[in-house]
Amino acid sequence: MPNDYGIIGFVVFVLIVGAVLYAMKKPVGKLILALGVGGIFTLIAYFILIFAGIYDNVTGVLNPTPVLNVFAVIVILVGLGAGYYAVQRARVKT
Amino acid sequence: MTSKEAPSYKLAAVVVAIIVLAIAVYGTYSFLSFNWATGPGDLLAGKGWTFGQAFLNLGFDFWLVVGGITWLAGTILFLMELGGVTLEGLKLRRFSLRWDAVDIATTALCAAVYGGGLFATGGLTIIPGFTWIRPANALTPIFGILFGLPGAFGTAIGNFIADAFAGFLSVGSIGGFVGNFLLAWVPYKFVKDASMRSGKSWAQFYLWGVLVGSVWCAIYIGWWLYFIGPQSPVLASFPLTGLPAFLVWGWFTPFVVINNAIVTAIVSAPVTAALFPYAKKWGLYWADRIQYKP
Numbered sequence: 001m002p003n004d005y006g007i008i009g010f011v012v013f014v015l016i017v018g019a020v021l022y023a024m025k026k027p028v029g030k031l032i033l034a035l036g037v038g039g040i041f042t043l044i045a046y047f048i049l050i051f052a053g054i055y056d057n058v059t060g061v062l063n064p065t066p067v068l069n070v071f072a073v074i075v076i077l078v079g080l081g082a083g084y085y086a087v088q089r090a091r092v093k094t
Numbered sequence: 095m096t097s098k099e100a101p102s103y104k105l106a107a108v109v110v111a112i113i114v115l116a117i118a119v120y121g122t123y124s125f126l127s128f129n130w131a132t133g134p135g136d137l138l139a140g141k142g143w144t145f146g147q148a149f150l151n152l153g154f155d156f157w158l159v160v161g162g163i164t165w166l167a168g169t170i171l172f173l174m175e176l177g178g179v180t181l182e183g184l185k186l187r188r189f190s191l192r193w194d195a196v197d198i199a200t201t202a203l204c205a206a207v208y209g210g211g212l213f214a215t216g217g218l219t220i221i222p223g224f225t226w227i228r229p230a231n232a233l234t235p236i237f238g239i240l241f242g243l244p245g246a247f248g249t250a251i252g253n254f255i256a257d258a259f260a261g262f263l264s265v266g267s268i269g270g271f272v273g274n275f276l277l278a279w280v281p282y283k284f285v286k287d288a289s290m291r292s293g294k295s296w297a298q299f300y301l302w303g304v305l306v307g308s309v310w311c312a313i314y315i316g317w318w319l320y321f322i323g324p325q326s327p328v329l330a331s332f333p334l335t336g337l338p339a340f341l342v343w344g345w346f347t348p349f350v351v352i353n354n355a356i357v358t359a360i361v362s363a364p365v366t367a368a369l370f371p372y373a374k375k376w377g378l379y380w381a382d383r384i385q386y387k388p
Contacts, residue, residue, distance in 0.1 A: 072213050
């Protein structure tokens, strides 16, 4: 856990910078804020996986498992689907 | 490849591709044929992985300076792109990207596909806690060349996600974030013809997209790990990661070079050529979305 403070600090920093830039109505603020929010969700998932004992972040990660591969495929499909949907929707609007 | 083009470009493309492929294949072959029974510590005795040994032989002082310059250049470029300033040749230009639903969706799509692709092989660990066999690296130049900045940011986020889900998340991931951004950013800026219909574009792809991108990314992350590691000239008394310097420069950095280069050299260019018409048709091609300011 102490090794993780640096990365937690980094994500919180990105979140704050993103929020400030978004409040200042800078176009890139939306992206940086999204990075920060995404980072928070990623950290939550990371700590859930650690505390669930699925892997150890110090001694040597996890072994290849079908669960990991299935999870990865789900992420890819959700990403592709969401991206396709958003792009199509944006095209209809414009 | 276009017939109007000077034959010298086609010849250059072939020569550059052969050189880059030879480096990538040699690095990979020497890695696979390394006698693992001797252990990684034999690098210090000059009996290590030959490709890694070549990196290590340059010395820690060399890497501290050269890696530092590389790191600084990468970080400045990353921050410039965030701030709406980009490099065009040797000139700086202001640009405007709307970061609307399409750009954010493209970023998210790249992040999910790259992140998922990476952590699908997260169990194939090479250096525990730091890197693994990553065939999904082949996606980075494709995202950069087709989607530009959203693709590069998606690549950075995808690497972060993969670090988390594969159990590699640490302060080192900050270097990985920008390093992977550069992996997509270099081909985005330097491969001028995304349709890949000319010899020049293939030469640019192999030189910048495969060689420079892979090396820059590897040195960027390597220097970051060295700088925050136990043998750092600055943070030695309070190291943020535990990777010793000889592992950083003798194993991690050269491995990242070949891990990036071998798949991008073989897979990425034809896939980019195949996907370009769709990216263009769907309005996702970066050159159709970016606006330069005078």
